[in-house]
Amino acid sequence: RKEVEQDPGPFNVPEGATVAFNCTYSNSASQSFFWYRQDCRKEPKLLMSVYSSGNEDGRFTAQLNRASQYISLLIRDSKLSDSATYLCVVNILTGGGADGLTFGKGTHLIIQP
Amino acid sequence: DAGVIQSPRHEVTEMGQEVTLRCKPISGHNSLFWYRQTMMRGLELLIYFNNNVPIDDSGMPEDRFSAKMPNASFSTLKIQPSEPRDSAVYFCASRVGAFSNYGYTFGSGTRLTVV
Numbered sequence: 001r002k003e004v005e006q007d008p009g010p011f012n013v014p015e016g017a018t019v020a021f022n023c024t025y026s027n028s029a030s031q032s033f034f035w036y037r038q039d040c041r042k043e044p045k046l047l048m049s050v051y052s053s054g055n056e057d058g059r060f061t062a063q064l065n066r067a068s069q070y071i072s073l074l075i076r077d078s079k080l081s082d083s084a085t086y087l088c089v090v091n092i093l094t095g096g097g098a099d100g101l102t103f104g105k106g107t108h109l110i111i112q113p
Numbered sequence: 114d115a116g117v118i119q120s121p122r123h124e125v126t127e128m129g130q131e132v133t134l135r136c137k138p139i140s141g142h143n144s145l146f147w148y149r150q151t152m153m154r155g156l157e158l159l160i161y162f163n164n165n166v167p168i169d170d171s172g173m174p175e176d177r178f179s180a181k182m183p184n185a186s187f188s189t190l191k192i193q194p195s196e197p198r199d200s201a202v203y204f205c206a207s208r209v210g211a212f213s214n215y216g217y218t219f220g221s222g223t224r225l226t227v228v
Contacts, residue, residue: 034216043221
């Protein structure tokens with residue numbers, strides 16, 4: 001089983017619509033969760049952290065369900081500039097008392113005018 | 114803030130040649146990561162350092178790959194000898210501290226093509 005699984009899409013969504021992505025993670029010990037955004041031929045950039053109580057940043061809302069090991073991202077009033085690949089990310093505990101991040105393969109979003 | 118700086122941006126090399134990728138983390142960040150991204154496998158963690166010490170290199174594909182961090186402001190990833198299957202985008206990232214509470218920042222990547 002992959003550590004972080006996402007629907008690769010693409011999701012084709014009209015401008016102004018609401019779109020939601022989900023991902024599941026396999027390691028129940030994971031403590032930190034993020035959504036990253038990656039534009040074509042660019043580096044991944046942190047979009048937002050995901051907190052247990054859910055959190056919102058403008059048009060973006062992230063939710064975490066620890067019992068189901070499930071993370072979601074909701075984008076309201078989508079803009080053309082939201083077209084990108086959205087990566088679901090969780091931390092992994094490694095040796096040495098530190099951790100690293102495991103990335104899903106991403107969900108490709110295309111906002112259509 | 115200069116961000117994470119990687120060089121070169123693009124590298125084309127012949128199979129069997131040695132390739133060295135370079136990374137300068139953000140000043141004050143004490144953890145540094147090397148990732149590889151391909152269409153098939155997505156982003157894979159190769160190795161990471163905390164306070165210049167390698168913490169986890171279990172993602173390094175094989176002995177042809179090696180990474181060093183001689184000081185807090187510089188790291189290298191070396192492939193010797195290179196093979197066509199090593200073609201990918203290699204990203205370096207850095208963060209403050211040993212834990213991922215705040216995520217981390219990526220460099221622009223090195224696009225490696227081995228022919």
